[in-house]
Amino acid sequence: MHTEEYVASVTASIQQSRKNLGKDTYLCEGSFDVLLQSIGAVLRAGEVVANGSCDHSFALVRPPGHHSGKCTSGGFCIFNNSAILVHFLRHAFGIKKVAILNIDAHASDGTYGIFSADPEVLCISVHQDPLKVYPYTGFIKDIGVRPALGLSINMEMPPRSGNREYGILFEDIIEKVMRKFDPEIIIVECGFDAYHKESLSELDLTVDGYYDMINLLASQWKVVCLLEGGYHEDIGLLSAVVLEGLMGRRTIKDGIDQVDLLASRHINTRKEFQEKLSKLKLILNPYWDLNKPALCHTK
Ligand SMILES: [Zn+2]
Structure with missing residues (x-):
């Protein structure tokens, strides 16, 4: 959640007609209304799932939220929608265990900063290797801090990773960790900039890849999707x-x-992906014992 000082500074910036917060997050006259409506939609999406009237929901909102920290904006994000939703689910519905999964092409640095020491929130972020890509954080070694060590998971996807690499990662790690953590609700930070036509990243997910990931989660858990980044005209599709x-x-x-898509991919993508996957497994094994199967979870 955000500090009162940060919320006040955002409000003051809008009232003073400032055009941006930092160098990459824009403001305009109507920003405050848009922010409130966006957060209202996010809370409603969480509410209908928490009260059982829907199995799943999707809040199609802008601005995105996952780069916003406790008292910081960044990467077009002003308030962290996932963090506000977790707070709401805890206080309005008594929901304790929530998992947040970021599939935007960019690391969920704001969310990581807010929850890296929270033992009741599992934070997984799957994003393009941040070595040369915004926000330049979110490396495999970043696994949270005590008392929540191992509850933050960051996977660096090499450029040109696509459906197959995401599929392997879900099967080998994400599904197993989710079963062991057993969240009451999964919040998906659903960015579409990992799409193969998106120019802001170098990832190659297709319609098939997005469908498979979301369906795998929705067939086992309650899912609330929140729109994050994605700027290609296909985001409606x-x-x-x-x-x-x-x-x-x-x-x-x-x-x-x-x-054709596979032929255009860099020859080392799969090799580099496998190396990163092995590194991630090695780091996570003390916390999740990935070789031991978890019980199949059904909603
Ligand atoms: Zn993004």
């Missing part, structure tokens, strides 16, 4: 795919040629 993934009903097919 991808939003529809996510809704289909939540419902488990597929009608939208991938129109792209997987062979």
